[in-house]
Amino acid sequence: MIFSTHPLHPEVTADLKALGAFQVASAPTAEAIVAESVGAEIIVVRAPIPQGIAPRERGLRALVRHGAGLDMIDVDEATAAGVLVANVPGANAVTVAEHVIWTAMALLRRHTQVDHDLRHAGWSVARAHADHGRELSGRTLGILGLGNIGKLLARIARHGFGMQVIAHTRSGATAEGVLAVGFDTLLEQSDVLALCAPLTAQTRGIIDAAALAQMKPGAILINVARGPLVVEPALLAALTSGQLAGAALDVFDTQPLAKDHPLMGLSNVILTPHMAGITEESMLRMGQGVVAEVRRVLSGALPVNLVNPEAVPLYHSRFPA
Template sequence: MKKNVIVMGQLSTAQWSELEQHFQLVELAKPLDLTQPEVRTALDEAHALIGSGLPITTELLDAAPKLEVIATISVGYDNIPVDELTRRGIMLCNTPDVLTETTADTGFALVMATARRVVELAEWVKAGHWQASLGPDMFGSDVNGKTLGMVGFGRIGQAVARRGALGFGMKVLYSNASPKPELEKELGAERRELNELLAEADFVCLTVPLTAETEKLIGAEQLAQMKTSAILINIARGKVVDENALIDALEKGVIKAAGLDVFKQEPLSVSSPLLTMPNVVALPHIGSATHETRQAMAQRAVDNVRLALQGERPISLVNEETWT
């Protein structure tokens, strides 16, 4: 008898067919309504969940006694109770590697857009204000040759740093990571304590995972340590930054600008002051949002589910204890 897989995310026709060869598939919409009999029935028989933004709660897990694996179509899993899954012997799989370069592209696009005021000036032109040559009050800042400070130096952080060092001749600093001698040799990167990096960098780019230690890692105290000409880039998680402190720092000129792909609350509230600030470039969490990358992420999740339910080790297993 085929095992049952609940699909809660976009799969291509080919990916759906691949899973359907081996398993019985049930498609459910988010958010799950556990009061609905069909949802309860599906969970009661489910051996796997696959999708993005999965709403994993203790109540859901209690309703899915046969669950063996959850495959999230994302790298981050801060919204999933990993310890509880491990306690129950449920494997959690994510999709690292396949979105590294795409997310780094987004990060560096924010560097360029904020430094050269791309969004602000494009809207200025569209509004018909370009009647004469620009004056100094409309000038941007150079990127080439500046100092790029990476807070977090994992796969994505390293990819952003390569773009800066090799493409734009930037000096690279990094913190919140173990020493990386090979990258120091390759990119000329230098390791700094966080306060030192904040004081030296022209661009501070956040790529750390969200943990208890990194929540509000960048607050009023840290923003005050940055140059008044510095720009903050966040492609990590919104809660890594104290958003109220950032708004205050931008309003008072403590830092020059911010490029943000993530926020404390998503979607960003229409009442957020960030939406009306000309020195803010705000994106709708598009770090991995390309056709190619999203398909690759979904395929990794499909592969993880297939392998796990067939008794083989998944490619991207988060809680190793469930396998060993």
């Protein structure tokens, strides 16, 4: 059985059904995934996979991430159980990069305030915000993390808006036209700071009160990575004090975001429900990548985007060729 934590694109669903029995979790909850994944040969991952499933399922060949981030999978547990882990990197990079540009422009032009006041306070009140709007073109974009998303975002920013692009990565990697800088420089020089790094022990809480205090007064922060990169109380303080002009947040410490969360009451914040990487096009691309990897595994081959090659010897002993 091929088991998916979520419904998938119709074309992808049809392709997976052609490969074998296909089942979707009744809900993307830990309880449903644990109970309904019994007997799975492949699990398509769009929600956190509870611990214990990989060692429990004797016939489980692979966990295939519908996307790039691996924080939903205990890779060490899967490896110890001889279960392959694969992902689909880059399939939603353009989608996320466009989201960063869209929200950056909306924040700089005070879209949320304009829209609210036009609806509730009238034309003149809304139009007055325009005097304080700012252009994206020519500003400095800082990127934390320079993977597929960061590189594509840098290219759009440079060639589409004439922005100076600086980036900080743990490895010091860079890309054409992007200046590699230290973390302090990234904070101090960015007009727009985009978080595109994975959640690791090193990045958890990296945007704390001290980091926010180093940012330019009036800068904006965009998080399309993972919520725990940012210390939420510190961010709230920076947004309410005016240290930051605004923030666009697609991810949060706890998801779904509570209806009474303090962020909900701030007019200089754009909130989206972890959808920066989701469009019809990206869902199809990610799904097609999943289908390709599932097909390889079921045919006896290894995934192209194998995350845990250390699992291969035990995997082969579990599933001899």
